Amino acid sequence: MINTYYKSSILSSDKTFDDVFDCEDGEKSCLKETQEDFKKVKCELVRYHSLPGYMKDNEYILGYYRSEWPLKRIFLSIFTIHNETLNVWTHLIGFFLFLFLTIYTATKVPGVVDLNSLQRARDMLRKADWHKIQEELLNCIPSLSNIPDHHKVLDVIKQMSLPSVDFLTSISACLKDDVMMTADPLNKVHAITRWPFFTFLGGAMFCLLASSACHLFSCHSQRLSYIMLRVDYAGIAALISTSFYPPIYYSFMCYPSLCKLYLGSITVLGFAAMIISLLPVFQKPKFRVYRTSLFFGMGLSGVAPIIHKLILFKGQPEALQTTFYEILMGVLYGLGAVIYAARIPERWKPGKFDIAGHSHQLFHVLVVAGAVTHYRAGLIYLRWRDMNGC
Structure with missing residues (x-):
């Protein structure tokens, strides 16, 4: 029930009860921020059936939702427990991890003794x-x-x-x-150039930070949720496209034509995916097939350079080592996508994994693991080319 404070606030303003979400006993949601006298309200977690339509995404997560909270409360909720806490922190920790790896790469690779x-x-x-x-x-x-x-x-x-x-x-x-x-x-x-490696590190950091911000702020309003989801998709496109820069550049640096061909192709696909993710016109249902095909094509575009690399350098152990890490990265990304799409394990026991252990959190962990695996492959590429050149 709506308490006396809320009732008196509504009666003393131009608002109606339509501006308040009805909740079960013991549950309250925040009033919409449309007037000054509605800002100081108590925000509590709500259940799935109390959410507005645009927030209903996973019917197997039943509780602990934040619904249309003020931005200040949303920002402070990063330090509280709700069903997005681990979604935020799994990728936020990943962002700081890659920030550390970027600094480490810039200062310690090459090592102290060269x-x-x-x-x-x-x-x-x-x-x-x-x-x-x-x-x-x-x-x-x-x-x-x-x-x-x-x-x-x-x-x-x-x-x-x-x-x-x-x-x-x-x-x-x-x-x-x-x-x-x-x-x-x-x-x-x-000294072999490092810019392809740092391009990948930048793409990874952008993806992880955009994902954390999306999970933190999307509960504010429908408009902000739409914007944050677009930025999140753009981050995914950036991670996928920049992941190809180190393997393509360092594999084909001695074959400039091939290097430019492969790098140019993935760059065009990456920019196209980011534009499609950000522009509202491409979010219409009739473009769904094109959006899906573009992201799928980006993933497949990495198969050709890997096979070509193995043909050119079949006698080099570094070629096999980097391919192993790249396959492992693909397996981790793919496994995460399958778990996310199948809603495992929360679909087996709805409500039991609301706080920890649901599919999106597992997906985040596997994405970070895949990116770290790719970082390891990048180090092998640098060592290989630094020691042998062309």
């Missing part, structure tokens, strides 16, 4: 006074007569000379696991 340091060390060795070093080593050894085979030790010290290029090259090979740079054994040091 081949520029090796180049400087080699120059210092060339300029060293080796006769003086020999004398210092002899002076540092107080009693060679007590050392077995001390004559051999003296011979080794006396025969010390400038390290060869082969020696320095072998050091480079030893540093292979920790160094993310490519060096010509003589003079040149090359």
